[in-house]
Amino acid sequence: xxxxxxxxxxxxxxxxxxxxxxxARARRRGLLGRSGIEGALLLAPASSVHTMGMRFAxxxxxxxxxxxxxxxxxxxxxxxxxxxxxxxRVLEAEAGAMERWGVRRGTRITVRDx
Numbered sequence: 587x588x589x590x591x592x593x594x595x596x597x598x599x600x601x602x603x604x605x606x607x608x609x610a611r612a613r614r615r616g617l618l619g620r621s622g623i624e625g626a627l628l629l630a631p632a633s634s635v636h637t638m639g640m641r642f643a644x645x646x647x648x649x650x651x652x653x654x655x656x657x658x659x660x661x662x663x664x665x666x667x668x669x670x671x672x673x674x675r676v677l678e679a680e681a682g683a684m685e686r687w688g689v690r691r692g693t694r695i696t697v698r699d700x
Contacts, residue, residue, distance in 0.1 A: 589604050608630055617678055621642065628676070644681055648675075
């Protein structure tokens with residue numbers, strides 16, 4: 587499993603567990619069928635997500651090609667997110683996690699393989 591860190595002052599300094607969804611099948615499945623996630627899931631490439639059939643609310647961070655956060659949104663189950671211009675990847679986590687980790691607009695995400 588990979589991890590990620592942020593460059594935000596006051597953010598979480600320790601690495602956060604990260605699952606990578608790099609195949610089309612893994613991106614389609616995303617967090618569907620789960621009751622939660624420890625850490626986050628990175629969908630790449632992706633510019634939008636949905637929460638149809640999900641069991642819990644999620645935080646969604648849209649990342650540009652340099653892994654800088656363009657926007658962070660909380661989505662309840664049963665929602666369809668619009669594609670974000672310039673977004674190349676999407677980071678998903680349980681609702682409230684992005685705020686705890688200090689992930690907000692302008693934050694750079696650094697991914698490390700474990």
